[in-house]
Structure formats: structure tokens, C-alpha cells
Amino acid sequence: MTEPLPQDDFLAALRDVGARKYHDKHRFHVLMNEGHLTPAQLKVWALNRFYYQRSIPAKDCALMAKMPMPLDRRRWRQRLLDQDGTGPEDEGGIEKWLRLVEACGGTRDEAWRAEGLLPGVRFAVDAYVHFVRDEPWVIGVASSLTELFSPALMSLRIAAFEQHYPWVAAEGLTYFRGRPTRANKDSDHAIELVLAHCTTRALQRQAIGALDFKCDLLWAQLDAIYAHCVGT
Amino acid sequence: MTEPLPQDDFLAALRDVGARKYHDKHRFHVLMNEGHLTPAQLKVWALNRFYYQRSIPAKDCALMAKMPMPLDRRRWRQRLLDQDGTGPEDEGGIEKWLRLVEACGGTRDEAWRAEGLLPGVRFAVDAYVHFVRDEPWVIGVASSLTELFSPALMSLRIAAFEQHYPWVAAEGLTYFRGRPTRANKDSDHAIELVLAHCTTRALQRQAIGALDFKCDLLWAQLDAIYAHCVGT
Structure with a gap:
């Protein structure tokens, strides 16, 4: 009864969390991918998700x-190198997200000043950093496993932007273009x-719980953004 | 009265902490540099200081x-790259310190298992990591400024080992050979x-206090090592 799950069952349980709870199915993403968001709504999303992006190095440093x-x-x-960049040739994920903010009509300055940051987004992102700082490191690693599920969402998103939001500069x-390759590499290491x-x-239970918690905090960010942009 | 000190006075106050309190003057270092330590004493020192070395990345990650x-x-x-290494060409400071442990008669395994780690050393090192984790980041940066004072001690140490402890393999x-250059680069950035x-x-007061605290925790490690090796 307290025997560890065989590896395959453990992996299946982790994948099942994503299948049930990953935020690709959130109604805000459905609206986004079907082309129903206004420029103002996309701007709110890009600016709010920047708070997540800028906090990822804090999470990874807390883990390391x-x-x-x-x-x-x-x-x-x-x-850390991927997110913070290495030089002019590779400016890093945070800088790339700032370009997205600009392409969606926001400014770098608004992004850094966290202007319009929704409380629900802040709480969810901060909860992630605190979780990784406070839990055993391998449980923090498990919480990163949403990257198992992100490549499909990234591909869908690029296609949706190209089709529905052509005013967002390429x-x-x-x-998003660079994420699937990196996410696969990162999740391979995390799984190992x-x-x-x-x-x-x-x-194993704690690891599955960590991934569940991570899905919750991604979902909660979109709940806050949806409530602000669309209503409850 | 609450005006900030002019930069030169602030820098002088920081340097004064090192002049008064840096552990180069600790009696254990005096014994070491005058060639009075036995192989067993050097081994205790190398093994105990390994706990400091292996904790440096934790400190730097907590700061970042x-x-x-x-x-x-x-x-x-x-x-982080300096301490953890980048590959076979540059194996990093932790690995280099393990070579010192071996050259002093210890094993890598003893080092990683923290066998013989003195409580006073553990408390001092852990206090450093906790300090940097809990204080404002720039105060953590200030605590790193003992690197202003380390190059002279490293040069003295290399000469002392070559002269007095020729049984320690080069x-x-x-x-130690690589530290002065890195310490100068690091302390330039920290000062900036x-x-x-x-x-x-x-x-400014907090920064001076952080450097004072850092000198204390370096000193306390040698107190514990001296007490164990020589007596009180």
C-alpha cells in the first residue's frame, strides 16, 4: 500500500494532472485561440502574464x-540563462515577453511598474515562488512539469495569433516560437x-500534488484576467 | 545627520570593517601561514571549510x-558558474576545493557527507545563507564585500603552503590561484x-553592518576549527 508506484504509473499520474487541469482549456485561452479577444484584452493579458515571466528566475534561483x-x-x-539571456544575440525570455507587451500595445515601463497587475495574478505568481522556496527542491522540480503540456499550447497560440490577431507584430x-524546444529539454531534465x-x-504523491498546485496557479491567473476583461 | 555619507567616506567605512575584522588576522590563519599546522589540522580545516564552499551557490542563488x-x-x-563550473575545462570552485581536501588527506566522500563538520562552522555558514535569503538583496551584496580583502590572504596562503606544507600537492x-582575479571582478560589481x-x-549603515556580520561568520568558523584543533 505504501510501495512506490511503478515508474510508468507515476508518469501516467503526472500526465493525468495536465490532461485534467492544464490551463490550455481555460475559457480565456479558448476565447484567445478562437480569435475573440480585443486588443485591450490582449494587452491586459500580456501585461499581467509579464509578472509571471519576470518571476520565473526568482523561482528557479530559489530552487537552485x-x-x-x-x-x-x-x-x-x-x-536562468534562457530567461535572463546571455548577450545581444540572445536577450532572454523576459526581454522577448516585453516585445510581446509592446506588440500588444503596452509599454516596457508599464510592464516593469506592474501597472494594472491584477491581485489574483500577483497572488498566484507569488504563491509559486514561495512554494518552490519552501518545499523540498525535488517537489519544486515537479511543479515545473507543466512544461510537459506547454508545447501544444504554444503551437496553437502562434497559429491563432497569425490568423486572428495579425496586428500583433511577428x-x-x-x-512562443522558442518555447517548445526549450520546454521539451527542460521537462526531460525535470522528469529525470x-x-x-x-x-x-x-x-510521489507530493510531486503529483505539486503539479496539481502549479496547474491551479496558472488557472487562477486566467480566472483573474477573465474576470477583469470579460466579467464573472 | 541622516544625510548619506559621501561615497568616499562610505567606501572607507566598508574598508575599515575589513581592516579591523577580516579573518586574515585570526590566530588559526597565523598558525597556518607560519607553517605550524599538522597534516591532521589542515585536513580538519579543509573539510570544514568545504561546507562553506558548497554553500556559496545556495547563497548566490538566494540572492539572485x-x-x-x-x-x-x-x-x-x-x-554560480565559477563555483559550479561549466564543463570538463572548467570544473568550478567546489571541485577545486575537493582537490584541496584530497591533497590534505581527506576524501571527497567525507567532504560531501560533512563528516566531522564542526557545529560552529555549520551554524556560521547556515547563518550566512539565511542572512542573504532574508535581508534585502543589496544588503546581501554588501555582505559579499569580504572579497575586497581576500586577494592578499590568498597570495600569502599559496606562498605559505609552498614553503611550509610541500606535502600538499600543487x-x-x-x-587559491584563481581566486584573486575573480574576487577583484566580483567585488568591483558588488561595490557598483x-x-x-x-x-x-x-x-549605508545596513551595508556596513552586513560586512561586519560577514567578517564575524568567517571568524567564527576559524574559532570553531581552532578550538577543535588547538584548544581554547
């Missing part, structure tokens, strides 16, 4: 602060770590 | 987790950040 082994950190820190979509370190049933 | 701007993190993360000293962000007298 607890990872005991240099070789694990060495590999995980690629996420430049603004750079962030979770399988290697969640070796008890209790840890 | 609070740094708001990508460009500041981008520059600060060089410390390979074991690699960590502290001057740019500690713009009130209160923050």
Missing part, C-alpha cells in the same frame, strides 16, 4: 538555492530528477 | 532570487551595486 549537487544546478541554471511572438528522487509513495 | 533586474542577475550569475592549491542602491544613510 536548495539543490545540493553542483551538476544538477549546472543543468538547471540553463533556465516580433512579438518570438517568445523527479524519477530519481521521488522514490517513495509519499514523495 | 531577490534581485529584480535581469541584467544584474546576468552579471551576478558568473559567481594540484590542491588551484582554488552597493553604491548605486545604498543611497540613504540607513542603507
Whole structure:
């Protein structure tokens, strides 16, 4: 009864969380992907999601602060390089998201000043950083596994923007174009770590719970954005 | 009275902390540099200080987790790369310190298992990580300024080892040889950040206090090692 799940069952349980709860199915994303959002609504979304983007390095640094082994950190820190960039050739995910904000009619300054940041978005994002800071590091790793489900959403989003929102400059979509490759690499590493370190049933349960929690906090951001943009 | 100190006075106050309190003057370092330590004592020192070395990335990640701007993190993360390494060509400071442990008669395994880690060393090192995690990020930066004082100690140490402890393989000293250049680069960046962000007298005082605290925790590690190796 307290035996750990076989690896395949554990992986299936993780994938099942995404199948049930990943925010690709949120009604705000449905509106977005069907082309029903106004420029003002897309701007609210881009500006609010910037708070998530800018907080990702805080989450990854908090996680690395607890990872005991240099070789694990060495590999995980690629996420920090991806998000913060390495130089003029590779300016990083945060900068790319700022381009999206601009393409949606916002300014970099509004983004950094968190103007119009909705409380529900702030709470959800901060909850993520705090979770990773406070939980065992491998549970923080498990919470990153939404990247298993993001590539499909990114592809759908690029197609939807090209079709329905041609006024958003192609430049603004750079962030999404690079994500699937990175997300696959990142989730491969995360799966490796979770399988290697969640070796008890209790840890497996915690890992599944962490992914559930992560889906909740992604969903809650869209709830807040939907309520503000569309109504409740 | 609450005006911020002019930059030169602020810098002088920071340097004065090091002049008074940096651990180069600790009696354990005096014994070391005069060639009076036994192999067993050097081994205790190398193993215990490894706990400090392996905790440095935790400190730097905790600090970066609070740094708001990508460009500041981008520059600060060089410390993470220095300590964790980048590949076979550059294996990083932690690995270099493990070579010192081996050259002093210890094993990597003893080092990672923290065998013989003295409580006073553990408390001091953990206090550093907690301080940086909990204080404003620029105050964490200020606490790193002991690097202003380390190059002289590193040079003295290399000479002392070559003269007095020829049984320690040259390979074991690699960590020290690379430090002065890196410490100078790191402290230049830290000084820039502290001057740019500690713009009130209160923050200047906190920064000076952080450096004082850092000197204390370096000193306390040697107190614990001295007490164990030599007596009180």
C-alpha cells in the first residue's frame, strides 16, 4: 500500500494532472485561440502574464538555492540563462515577453511598474515562488512539469495569433516560437530528477500534488484576467 | 545627520570593517601561514571549510532570487558558474576545493557527507545563507564585500603552503590561484551595486553592518576549527 508506484504509473499520474487541469482549456485561452479577444484584452493579458515571466528566475534561483549537487544546478541554471539571456544575440525570455507587451500595445515601463497587475495574478505568481522556496527542491522540480503540456499550447497560440490577431507584430511572438524546444529539454531534465528522487509513495504523491498546485496557479491567473476583461 | 555619507567616506567605512575584522588576522590563519599546522589540522580545516564552499551557490542563488533586474542577475550569475563550473575545462570552485581536501588527506566522500563538520562552522555558514535569503538583496551584496580583502590572504596562503606544507600537492592549491582575479571582478560589481542602491544613510549603515556580520561568520568558523584543533 505504501510501495512506490511503478515508474510508468507515476508518469501516467503526472500526465493525468495536465490532461485534467492544464490551463490550455481555460475559457480565456479558448476565447484567445478562437480569435475573440480585443486588443485591450490582449494587452491586459500580456501585461499581467509579464509578472509571471519576470518571476520565473526568482523561482528557479530559489530552487537552485536548495539543490545540493553542483551538476544538477549546472543543468538547471540553463533556465536562468534562457530567461535572463546571455548577450545581444540572445536577450532572454523576459526581454522577448516585453516585445510581446509592446506588440500588444503596452509599454516596457508599464510592464516593469506592474501597472494594472491584477491581485489574483500577483497572488498566484507569488504563491509559486514561495512554494518552490519552501518545499523540498525535488517537489519544486515537479511543479515545473507543466512544461510537459506547454508545447501544444504554444503551437496553437502562434497559429491563432497569425490568423486572428495579425496586428500583433511577428516580433512579438518570438517568445512562443522558442518555447517548445526549450520546454521539451527542460521537462526531460525535470522528469529525470523527479524519477530519481521521488522514490517513495509519499514523495510521489507530493510531486503529483505539486503539479496539481502549479496547474491551479496558472488557472487562477486566467480566472483573474477573465474576470477583469470579460466579467464573472 | 541622516544625510548619506559621501561615497568616499562610505567606501572607507566598508574598508575599515575589513581592516579591523577580516579573518586574515585570526590566530588559526597565523598558525597556518607560519607553517605550524599538522597534516591532521589542515585536513580538519579543509573539510570544514568545504561546507562553506558548497554553500556559496545556495547563497548566490538566494540572492539572485531577490534581485529584480535581469541584467544584474546576468552579471551576478558568473559567481554560480565559477563555483559550479561549466564543463570538463572548467570544473568550478567546489571541485577545486575537493582537490584541496584530497591533497590534505581527506576524501571527497567525507567532504560531501560533512563528516566531522564542526557545529560552529555549520551554524556560521547556515547563518550566512539565511542572512542573504532574508535581508534585502543589496544588503546581501554588501555582505559579499569580504572579497575586497581576500586577494592578499590568498597570495600569502599559496606562498605559505609552498614553503611550509610541500606535502600538499600543487594540484590542491588551484582554488587559491584563481581566486584573486575573480574576487577583484566580483567585488568591483558588488561595490557598483552597493553604491548605486545604498543611497540613504540607513542603507549605508545596513551595508556596513552586513560586512561586519560577514567578517564575524568567517571568524567564527576559524574559532570553531581552532578550538577543535588547538584548544581554547
